[in-house]
Amino acid sequence: MSRSEETGVMESRTFVLRHKLPIARVEKYWKGLEEGKIYGTQCKACGAKFSPPQADCSYCYSSDMEWVEISGEGVIECFTQLYSFPQGFEFAGKPYVIAVASFGDFRIMGWFVSEKEGEVSLPQVGMKVKAETGQDETGVWKVYFRSVE
Amino acid sequence: MGMGSETRVGIIGVGCTKFGVRDDATIQEIAFEAVREALQDAGVTREDIQLSVVGTAGTRSYELMPAVPINEYCGFAGKGPIRVEAACATGSAAVYTAYTSIRAGIADLAVAIGFEKMNEVDTPTSLAVGGRSGSYLWEFHQYGTTFPGYYAMLAAAHMARYGTTDKQMAMVAVKNHRNAAKNPKAQFRKEITLEKAVGSRYVAYPLRLFDCSPISDGAAAAVLASEEKIKELGIDNVVWIEGVGYSSDTANMPKRADYAGLKASVEASQMAYRMAGIDDPLKQIDVAALHDCFTIAEIMAYEDLGFCRKGEGGKFIEEGESDFGGKLPVNTFGGLKAKGHPLGATGVAMIYEIVKQLREEAGDLQAELKNYKGLTHNIGGTGHFGWVYILGV
Numbered sequence: 001m002s003r004s005e006e007t008g009v010m011e012s013r014t015f016v017l018r019h020k021l022p023i024a025r026v027e028k029y030w031k032g033l034e035e036g037k038i039y040g041t042q043c044k045a046c047g048a049k050f051s052p053p054q055a056d057c058s059y060c061y062s063s064d065m066e067w068v069e070i071s072g073e074g075v076i077e078c079f080t081q082l083y084s085f086p087q088g089f090e091f092a093g094k095p096y097v098i099a100v101a102s103f104g105d106f107r108i109m110g111w112f113v114s115e116k117e118g119e120v121s122l123p124q125v126g127m128k129v130k131a132e133t134g135q136d137e138t139g140v141w142k143v144y145f146r147s148v149e
Numbered sequence: 150m151g152m153g154s155e156t157r158v159g160i161i162g163v164g165c166t167k168f169g170v171r172d173d174a175t176i177q178e179i180a181f182e183a184v185r186e187a188l189q190d191a192g193v194t195r196e197d198i199q200l201s202v203v204g205t206a207g208t209r210s211y212e213l214m215p216a217v218p219i220n221e222y223c224g225f226a227g228k229g230p231i232r233v234e235a236a237c238a239t240g241s242a243a244v245y246t247a248y249t250s251i252r253a254g255i256a257d258l259a260v261a262i263g264f265e266k267m268n269e270v271d272t273p274t275s276l277a278v279g280g281r282s283g284s285y286l287w288e289f290h291q292y293g294t295t296f297p298g299y300y301a302m303l304a305a306a307h308m309a310r311y312g313t314t315d316k317q318m319a320m321v322a323v324k325n326h327r328n329a330a331k332n333p334k335a336q337f338r339k340e341i342t343l344e345k346a347v348g349s350r351y352v353a354y355p356l357r358l359f360d361c362s363p364i365s366d367g368a369a370a371a372v373l374a375s376e377e378k379i380k381e382l383g384i385d386n387v388v389w390i391e392g393v394g395y396s397s398d399t400a401n402m403p404k405r406a407d408y409a410g411l412k413a414s415v416e417a418s419q420m421a422y423r424m425a426g427i428d429d430p431l432k433q434i435d436v437a438a439l440h441d442c443f444t445i446a447e448i449m450a451y452e453d454l455g456f457c458r459k460g461e462g463g464k465f466i467e468e469g470e471s472d473f474g475g476k477l478p479v480n481t482f483g484g485l486k487a488k489g490h491p492l493g494a495t496g497v498a499m500i501y502e503i504v505k506q507l508r509e510e511a512g513d514l515q516a517e518l519k520n521y522k523g524l525t526h527n528i529g530g531t532g533h534f535g536w537v538y539i540l541g542v
Binding site: 007015082084088089109 | 172173211272273274276277279280284286287288289290291292293294295297298299301302303305306309310350351352353354355356401402403404405408
């Protein structure tokens with residue numbers, strides 16, 4: 001709790017926020033990632049599709065949903081490469097690429113990775129990709145895109 | 150009072166602090182600076198205020214429930230407060246809360262205060278807060294999104310579809326820095342060259358350092374009153390709220406239908422235009438404050454608000470149409486890009502700048518007025534919230 005006469009500020013007490021994330025109703029999505037599968041949900045009552053998945057339909061208010069696997073070839077809709085890392089992603093070590101790709105009626109977010117291990121390359125809007133799942137260095141499961149061109 | 154929907158609402162006073170790194174003041178002190186200026190500008194005292202609305206995006210400040218501390222410090226205990234949050238569009242939502250209270254006949258004199266102190270935490274923490282502006286579980290948690298990253302994705306889509314260039318984006322930064330150099334309240338009071346902007350390092354490809362607004366501290370305040378109260382007070386220096394529109398979009402980026410524009414901008418502007426009777430913004434509006442948190446955002450806003458056709462935003466800046474002497478001067482005060490972007494303050498600060506313009510008090514930055522109408526366009530998140538005001542005298 002140092003006080004600096006030079007800067008005219010002092011430090012607050014440390015305040016740690018760590019949250020519980022309730023995933024019981026979308027557990028299949030997280031389990032799917034561990035099995036190399038990516039799931040969205042579809043409303044059995046009105047047919048609306050959701051990615052990321054949700055347990056309730058925002059359109060017809062039904063909670064009768066079914067799981068749909070998202071697979072095949074996707075198309076990059078937009079992307080960025082981050083050079084400034086947020087707290088919690090220091091582990092990345094080098095600029096990482098986030099993209100959104102469409103797979104039919106579903107769109108998903110993922111990290112775009114190069115074919116060659118350790119190499120960073122950029123996708124292009126319209127590039128065809130396949131989606132894989134994997135864990136990052138902190139153990140969080142996510143989607144990775146690779147070019148199929 | 151009690152005029153209901155017939156009540157016109159006017160802005161009778163505005164205040165805005167210097168934007169920048171404001172380690173010299175607490176949130177209470179910085180809000181007080183803006184409120185004092187607004188009350189003096191309106192010629193009213195704190196006792197005249199019936200309702201205070203306090204807007205902040207929040208989380209970055211050590212004060213997590215700041216409305217009451219600010220209300221106490223400004224001497225408004227008992228007059229509200231209502232705390233409002235709409236990410237970077239918080240200020241516009243705060244003004245709307247004051248506006249609707251007056252339209253409803255519940256209050257006849259209200260103050261909207263917007264503030265943010267983003268520099269109380271370090272940059273990685275600030276990025277981790279901004280990166281949570283979408284849907285945490287599906288975006289930040291898995292992919293480490295940042296706020297520049299979100300807009301960078303839109304920029305990539307816009308560039309791919311319409312051929313918008315690095316250089317056109319940099320031109321927005323050059324214009325807004327040139328204007329901010331003349332604004333005593335601005336965070337960056339220096340001009341930059343096109344070469345410097347296009348040569349700066351990437352923050353989030355394709356956005357470079359000079360495509361991004363800074364991390365800012367600041368506050369702004371606006372005093373609103375009913376037409377009846379304005380007459381009673383004998384105030385004739387009034388800027389009227391002639392139109393207001395709002396909209397929003399999905400939290401999750403994968404749930405958006407398109408990435409080369411903001412649906413919330415289109416819908417909010419159409420709602421405000423309808424209310425204010427605007428069918429040709431270029432002809433009817435004299436000066437506009439557009440949400441340029443990133444240079445691509447100003448380019449998309451030209452299109453989404455109908456200043457040019459979709460895809461021609463790059464050409465609009467290139468041809469000088471948004472500069473002084475162009476078809477519609479935009480961000481004459483330096484924009485968020487160079488005046489600064491203290492999130493909760495921004496929407497109120499845009500109102501401050503347009504009120505100054507419409508009262509012809511903008512000094513070296515005064516735009517030419519024909520219809521005495523101005524516009525503010527304020528986006529929260531990556532098009533998560535959209536707000537547009539049409540002001541007139």
